[in-house]
Amino acid sequence: VARQDARDRPLRLGVLGCGNVGAKFVELVDTEAEAIARRTGIELAVTRIAVRDPDKARPSSLDPASLSKRLTTDAAAVVTDPEVDLVVELIGGIEPAEELVLQALGAGKPVVSGNKELLASSGGELLAAAEAAGVDLLFEASVAGAIPLVRLLTESLAGERIVRLMGIVNGTTNYMLTRMSEEGLSYEEALAEAQALGYAEADPTADVEGFDAAAKAAILAGIAFDADVVASDVYREGITAIGPDDIAFAHRLGYEVKLLAVAERSVDQASEASETGRSGPPSVSVRVHPAMVPRDHPLASVRGSFNAVFLDGAAAGELMVYGRGAGGLPTASAVLGDVIDAAHHLREGSRSRSARRRAPDLRPMAVLRAQYYLSVDVADRPGVLAAVASVFGENDVSIRSMEQIGLAGEARLVFLTHTALEADMQATIAGLGRLEAVERVGCMLRVLGPEAGP
């Protein structure tokens, strides 16, 4: 009966949270509802909005009278309200968001969420709950803002064996690295600028240490490989050790330095016949770390606060999507796309396809193979280079090139290795740390090789 009714009146949206994204979403629906109805035949109306503090100032573009009629502080009541057809969760964080989403699904209501933390911690369970309830749980806005990655992976590439996915998914760090690359700023200067512009928080840890990117990597790996990957599964290094010298060296060799979120199938599964590759648990590596990206790779030209994800499909080949990875309005646009999709499904009594997720076989970093860049500050005296070089050799890491940058009283050595095993490289770093002549092992970067891109 409810589904019949839905054709005659607007679909009633209950929105949880009216912050940056929530306010823009309400505004977008208020102003575009008529145009959307004309285009898609789907009428939408935001009828209830749950907020923590109803007296907080909202964006002036929202009519205060029309807004206050819809506001409530009782989020649970919005979720269970029989006059709410679909729940839009834009609170962020795990609790109370998780409980509310489960309640909504349990009540048979489709949910659209933009909550990265939630999806990265319990996406598998939530999707299972949605499947059990026979309704949609859509979450395009939880990764990379307006960039339609989730739909790309779940629908356009539904038949595709994804081999590898590499993304610039944190706008703050990409802004900082762009400024360091283009203007020669130090890490500290770039951070101060990003904070002044509002790109970075006063405590920038989530961005610069890669936690934000790791949560997004977990969500993307989950979709790309139908695997139940959570944020804590993701190996993670941030950008705090990167300095102007490292970027200058990368430039001289034709590279840009980018913080990459990488999810890849293990080599065996990527190349073998699909039967073999898919019958066991998906064997994947999911990691976030800075990398040297060849300048003619499409990811190298992603500048400023933009995001992009580059992926490699067995049949589709190389694909990249690029756009605004954050911001209230772009993210609200992604939420709206999901809402229209869910509304269409609700009206048709159907739902989105959902893949069956399995526990992944997570490959440890130690077995990764890559080329490495490493900077080492040493005392500037005879014999030091030989001692340093022998540590590489003892650990089976072969040096491709070395450069010495003179400093007062000491020297910085920068190395580029041939392809080596991560475990051997880590042993090399540990061994260097034990050398008396080594003042500091500085920045380590993995180098994107030709096998990983054009």
Add this chain to the structure above:
Amino acid sequence: VARQDARDRPLRLGVLGCGNVGAKFVELVDTEAEAIARRTGIELAVTRIAVRDPDKARPSSLDPASLSKRLTTDAAAVVTDPEVDLVVELIGGIEPAEELVLQALGAGKPVVSGNKELLASSGGELLAAAEAAGVDLLFEASVAGAIPLVRLLTESLAGERIVRLMGIVNGTTNYMLTRMSEEGLSYEEALAEAQALGYAEADPTADVEGFDAAAKAAILAGIAFDADVVASDVYREGITAIGPDDIAFAHRLGYEVKLLAVAERSVDQASEASETGRSGPPSVSVRVHPAMVPRDHPLASVRGSFNAVFLDGAAAGELMVYGRGAGGLPTASAVLGDVIDAAHHLREGSRSRSARRRAPDLRPMAVLRAQYYLSVDVADRPGVLAAVASVFGENDVSIRSMEQIGLAGEARLVFLTHTALEADMQATIAGLGRLEAVERVGCMLRVLGPEAGP
């Protein structure tokens, strides 16, 4: 009853055409069906394949025995066969493809098509026929191969007001322009190379004169603006007049030369409130022409035979998708994504949303405003520059910069204008052609201004 059955047995696909894309599609379904079923719960099987010549050699990776059992020369019988659930049209061209697609839709069968010519000539009618039949007509593979543009525009951006869309949608010309830009090849050398590599046909007209890009522009404009745009509505210029001097001049000013397909809403409709903008017929400009693209624009770094489409949404902001725009396997991957979508809908008894298309209000080129680059070969004698410059002035086109390139006995003048009206620029070109001292009006390029990108 048929829909109930579909849950118990594979969905039976009738494929029309087994050329480059068709053969790869059959191969993909044959090898990936098991993995797709495991992932999506949807079982697919290609049961019939209509070809013109059953004795023609097919790719060796297709098992000949398994293939020959499915081949037929009677395409109409495949379409009406009650044992075919879904029709995949990969014949290309208008007839007999159009008739077959209409027959399939009339028989209540969803159709997936990769046919650019067909969609660009009668997409509106075919979509209406699909809507009347209550089944899907999906055509992701008809534009830009593996790049998921159609789904991006129809689903992810369903609630979005698209302001402008600019694409590199022809791999052949982008390959040629990349070689001219990076290696200094002449147009003729670049064409010969593209032909040797199989990127360009012996008769390259469809690519180099922009016909292929114009068909794709029509399809994209149709989806982006819910407008019934056909290929012949698209203003079109090719790349045949572009020479190394033009590209060298563009480089000196920080530009790359690209053949762009552009579809944009008129300025009034892009900026006004959506109510005003959408209630009248959509006022759009759809055109294909070479352009000077600033080097830091994401489209400038699209190299070789890759395709990309950059778009500007009122809420989503700037987005770009990049990938393989052609090739059997990438295109087959796009077809497969559509087939899985249509199969899911068929099983659920639902269908894709379809927008209501309207006749567009096509803006004539004459009212376009842009900056222009123009090269003019003149006799090298006193007074000629003044005569040439006065033609610009008489037509209200203001010159921003001019450069003279000496040639034996004559000279090439290259001009960059301030923003001018296209009609005035065309009058300038006509006026220059009438000057006795002008040997030849060479290449004209529109310059992508800052208002059209980052």
